């Protein structure tokens with residue numbers, strides 16, 4: 001096999017591929033997607049089976065270590081994660097330096113960068129013990145930092161993690177519990193959140209994972225690479241779409257313009273308005289995750305006793321779009337973000353926390369890809385080429 005660098009030298013050609021539509025940057029054994037058929041598998045297991053039968057940590061193990069864990073392995077993994085949830089007390093002061101209006105995604109990525117300063121000297125990407133420990137630290141502490149970003153935004157005190165609770169229940173308590181009051185997570189909410197997190201755990205070379213890999217290819221540790229991934233996820237064309245969907249639905253409802261008129265504006269590309277939560281670079285068919293989220297949206301809202309007209313609005317939008325030539329010819333279907341926001345809202349999360357929930361979901365995938373990159377002997381620093389279009393050489397004229 002000949003590599004691209006040699007090919008470029010031999011042929012004198014460089015491929016120009018905006019958005020990497022046709023360029024593979026790596027081989028990977030983690031996730032399989034068939035975008036035409038709407039298939040998603042983690043390490044060979046269909047997403048539908050994992051979402052139904054598995055837990056977030058079980059799938060995290062699968063993604064990171066390659067096989068499903070035994071009961072003992074999962075028990076030990078869970079125990080280790082529970083023991084690493086505490087955040088250094090000094091790091092909590094970091095939150096007070098930020099305005100309460102700060103977006104929780106900015107707070108989270110900064111907090112992960114800040115977290116790395118506590119583990120300098122213990123973050124060598126080539127030391128398997130460091131890597132393993134930081135894998136556990138990231139899985140244990142990201143949800144706590146995320147909950148603190150939430151508490152900060154609503155002006156409430158931070159709670160200590162409760163290590164007697166499962167991963168998801170602990171996270172719910174950190175978000176919705178208040179000091180001196182007992183909090184018991186609603187099991188419907190717990191299961192629904194666990195399911196959503198599983199659906200987000202990996203999605204091969206998406207923008208944030210590619211960012212984690214690019215940063216990781218420089219020899220950066222897990223904290224730095226994942227902090228960069230969180231920033232990439234924040235964009236509205238990527239993870240930020242779940243927040244954008246809810247904002248869009250709210251605006252359609254408040255403006256009174258009606259769904260049909262809104263869809264017309266999208267089709268006419270008025271002011272660049274898009275149907276958020278629709279379309280995907282890889283899926284040219286219904287996103288299998290969106291199918292599962294849509295199924296649970298009705299169920300979860302009913303079980304939580306919430307009636308949200310925004311869900312009806314979302315369904316109406318989907319119905320109109322799927323029967324419209326504009327969306328059909330471009331093969332635009334709902335993606336995972338289209339219905340998640342309505343569920344997160346029913347659970348009581350503010351809109352600005354939605355992408356943070358996505359980040360917690362995606363963390364195991366980022367860790368798995370970072371590991372795969374660092375154990376692949378073919379890995380090289382990521383360094384795209386460019387085609388220069390600027391001025392030819394010219395002499396500095398002086399003032």
Ligand code: ACO
Pocket residue numbers: 019236237238239241266273274275276277278279280281282330332335336337
């Ligand atoms: N609404 C309206 N038109 C759309 C949409 C949309 N959501 N998505 C794509 N199109 C149109 C484009 O305008 C383009 O039309 P044209 O051929 O007339 O120029 C055509 O469909 C192809 O779209 P591209 O932008 O070339 O597709 P690309 O693969 O580059 O983008 C993306 C994929 C970014 C997801 C896009 O569909 C989008 O912006 N969707 C809305 C944001 C969103 O939901 N993002 C979440 C993605 S999933 C995730 O990250 C978890």
